[in-house]
Amino acid sequence: NAGVTQTPKFQVLKTGQSMTLQCAQDMNHEYMSWYRQDPGMGLRLIHYSVGAGITDQGEVPNGYNVSRSTTEDFPLRLLSAAPSQTSVYFCASSAVWRGGNGELFFGEGSRLTVL
Amino acid sequence: SQQGEEDPQALSIQEGENATMNCSYKTSINNLQWYRQNSGRGLVHLILIRSNEREKHSGRLRVTLDTSKKSSSLLITASRAADTASYFCATDFTGNQFYFGTGTSLTVIP
Numbered sequence: 001n002a003g004v005t006q007t008p009k010f011q012v013l014k015t016g017q018s019m020t021l022q023c024a025q026d027m028n029h030e031y032m033s034w035y036r037q038d039p040g041m042g043l044r045l046i047h048y049s050v051g052a053g054i055t056d057q058g059e060v061p062n063g064y065n066v067s068r069s070t071t072e073d074f075p076l077r078l079l080s081a082a083p084s085q086t087s088v089y090f091c092a093s094s095a096v097w098r099g100g101n102g103e104l105f106f107g108e109g110s111r112l113t114v115l
Numbered sequence: 116s117q118q119g120e121e122d123p124q125a126l127s128i129q130e131g132e133n134a135t136m137n138c139s140y141k142t143s144i145n146n147l148q149w150y151r152q153n154s155g156r157g158l159v160h161l162i163l164i165r166s167n168e169r170e171k172h173s174g175r176l177r178v179t180l181d182t183s184k185k186s187s188s189l190l191i192t193a194s195r196a197a198d199t200a201s202y203f204c205a206t207d208f209t210g211n212q213f214y215f216g217t218g219t220s221l222t223v224i225p
Contacts, residue, residue: 106158
C-alpha cells in the first residue's frame, strides 16, 4: 500500500528556475494539500484541494501554483524559485467526512534548496 | 496566523515517565488532531478528537480537549525511547484547512 508518494525527495535549484513537486495518493482521498516546514515555524499550508478541478489557497500561497486534474495527483509548481522557498515540502491527503476531515496521511517530504 | 501553539517547545524525560504537552488555538474548531514526526520523516497521525468530545484514549495516549479554553493536551504514559520525536497539534477550522502548531520536541532518555 503506497499511500502518499512525493517526488523528488531532494532538489537543488538556482534562483529563477521553475520546477514541479509531484504528489500522488492511492487511497481515493478527495482532500489533498501541500505544506512547507521551516525550522521554528511548524507546517504552513500552501494550497489545498477538495476534489478534482477544485483548488484553493492556504496561508502562504505566493510563488506557488497547483492544479488537480485527477483525484490521485496534486502537483505543486514553483514558478520562479527564490531562496525564501528553501524548505521541506509535504503533501498530505485525507478523506472528507461530514463535519470535517479525517486524519491526514503524509508523504515523506521533498527537501528543496534554492541557491 | 491561525496556527496553534504547543507548549513546551522541548521536553526531556526519563524512560518510563509520563510526557504531557499542550496545544492552544485561536478560533472554534471542528476537530483537533495530534501528529508525530520522527527526524527527517513525514508526519504520522496519532489521534483525532472532535469538538464535542472532551477526552479520548488510544493505547498509551490520552488526549483532552477544552473548547472553552481553546486548548488540548496530549499525555504519553510510560514513555519509551522510541517515543522520541516532535509532536504537533493540528486544528481543523473550516473543514478544509488544517493548521499546525510549531511542535513540541520530546526526548526520552533510556
